[in-house]
Amino acid sequence: MSHIATGIVQRRQTGSSANKAVLMFMAACASDDGSGIWTSKANIAADLEMSKRTVQRAVDALLAASLISEVGQRKCRNGFTVEYRINIEAIEKLPSTRDTMSPVSPCHLTGVTMSPHGVSQCHPNLTGTILEPLCAADAANTGLSDFFDRFFAVYPRAGDREKTEAALKKAVCQDGVSCETILSGAKAYAAEQKGNLPRYVAYSENWVEQKRWLQFATTAKPVSPDVILEQRAKAIRERQSWVGRHVSAASARELISRELVTVEQCRAAGVVL
Numbered sequence: 001m002s003h004i005a006t007g008i009v010q011r012r013q014t015g016s017s018a019n020k021a022v023l024m025f026m027a028a029c030a031s032d033d034g035s036g037i038w039t040s041k042a043n044i045a046a047d048l049e050m051s052k053r054t055v056q057r058a059v060d061a062l063l064a065a066s067l068i069s070e071v072g073q074r075k076c077r078n079g080f081t082v083e084y085r086i087n088i089e090a091i092e093k094l095p096s097t098r099d100t101m102s103p104v105s106p107c108h109l110t111g112v113t114m115s116p117h118g119v120s121q122c123h124p125n126l127t128g129t130i131l132e133p134l135c136a137a138d139a140a141n142t143g144l145s146d147f148f149d150r151f152f153a154v155y156p157r158a159g160d161r162e163k164t165e166a167a168l169k170k171a172v173c174q175d176g177v178s179c180e181t182i183l184s185g186a187k188a189y190a191a192e193q194k195g196n197l198p199r200y201v202a203y204s205e206n207w208v209e210q211k212r213w214l215q216f217a218t219t220a221k222p223v224s225p226d227v228i229l230e231q232r233a234k235a236i237r238e239r240q241s242w243v244g245r246h247v248s249a250a251s252a253r254e255l256i257s258r259e260l261v262t263v264e265q266c267r268a269a270g271v272v273l
Contacts, residue, residue, distance in 0.1 A: 004032045004245060005027040005030045005031075005032060005033075005034050005086060005088065006024065006027040006028055008027075008088060008091055008092060009023050009024055009027040009086070009091055010024065010027075010097075011096055011097050011098060012091055012092070012094035012095070012096065012097065013094055013095045013096070013097055014062075014065075014067070014094065016058070016061065018050065018054055018055075018057070018058045019058045019061050019062060021048050021050070021058070022044060022048070022055055022058040022059060022062065023058075023062060023067065023068070023086070023091075025039070025044055025047065025048060026039075026068065026084060026086055027086060030085075030086055031145075033088065033144075033145045034085050034086030034087065034088045034091075035071070035085045035086075035145045035148075036083075036085075036161075036162075036165075037068075037083065037084040037085065037086070038074045038081050038082070038083040038084070039081070040076065040081045041055045041056055041059065059084075065090075066087060066090050067086070067087055067090050067091060067094075068084050068085065068086050068087060069084065069085050069087060070082055070083070070084060071083050071084065071085045071149070072152075074161070144165075144168075144169060144172070147168070147172070147179045147183075148161075148164075148165050148168060150179075150183060151164075151168060151182065151183060151186055151204075152164075152204070154183065154186050154187050154190055155186045155189070155190060155204050155207070156189070156190040156193050156194075156201050157193075157198055157201040157202065157203055157204060158203075158204050159203030159204045159205045159206065160203070160204075160205050161204075163205035163209075164204040164205040164208055167205055167208035167209045168182065168208055171208065171211070177213075181213060182208070182213050184213070184216065185212065185213025185214070185215070185216040186207075186213065188216035189207065189212065189213075189215075189216055192216075229254070229255060229258065229260060230260065232247065232251065232255065233255050233260035233261045235247075235269075236252070236255065236261045236265055236266055236269045236271065237261060237265055237269075239268060239269045239270075240269075243269045243270060243271060244269060244270025244271055244272075247266075247269075247271050249271070249272055249273050252266045252271045252273055253273065
């Protein structure tokens with residue numbers, strides 16, 4: 001479940017309560033970038049207490065409006081189910097459900113003049129919660145979702161997508177392997193296995209977890225921490241859209257201490273200090 005995708009969808013108008021309900025359901029199933037939705041329409045209808053036909057009409061309307069996209073198919077008990085992706089950028093352009101979108105005040109005036117417990121003046125919404133560490137792929141502004149799609153497009157035997165994506169993310173974000181190194185290895189493996197029966201081809205999650213791209217491609221050196229910090233600072237200075245959601249207060253303070261960015265630049269980019 002993605003609180004980010006759900007929060008964005010919740011405050012946008014779709015023009016139909018049925019469309020909104022289906023879109024909210026999809027957002028609850030999606031990753032933060034809107035990908036990874038493969039719940040069947042029958043299950044959506046059952047959970048929302050709608051008819052399957054109503055759900056189908058809502059899905060058709062969302063597709064026609066380019067609010068969601070079909071990205072592939074997944075095997076299931078009855079054959080296959082369609083995998084969808086929420087187009088976050090398109091959703092953000094929809095009219096807001098709020099008359100005003102004024103920012104939350106950093107001070108919460110309680111009106112209390114004396115308190116034995118020391119009343120906090122900080123608004124509870126400004127927690128500075130770290131959503132997720134920024135990895136090398138994010139710092140380079142390379143979308144992991146696009147990388148996952150490219151990997152599955154070339155790899156010869158897709159297995160469990162969630163396990164595969166988790167293993168790919170670990171390789172890129174924690175081990176410092178470049179996306180192109182893995183893709184190059186996957187293409188070489190596909191060429192090697194061409195003509196072989198499927199049972200002789202490794203499932204994608206096993207291939208990635210075993211780091212079998214090493215047999216076909218030269219691994220890249222880990223990205224220098226200084227390079228990541230500089231790329232992160234550049235993103236703040238350019239006010240890129242993902243900065244406010246993914247740069248933590250601690251990370252921003254480190255950039256400020258190194259004089260890579262200023263307090264004003266962080267605030268202008270939406271970073272909570």
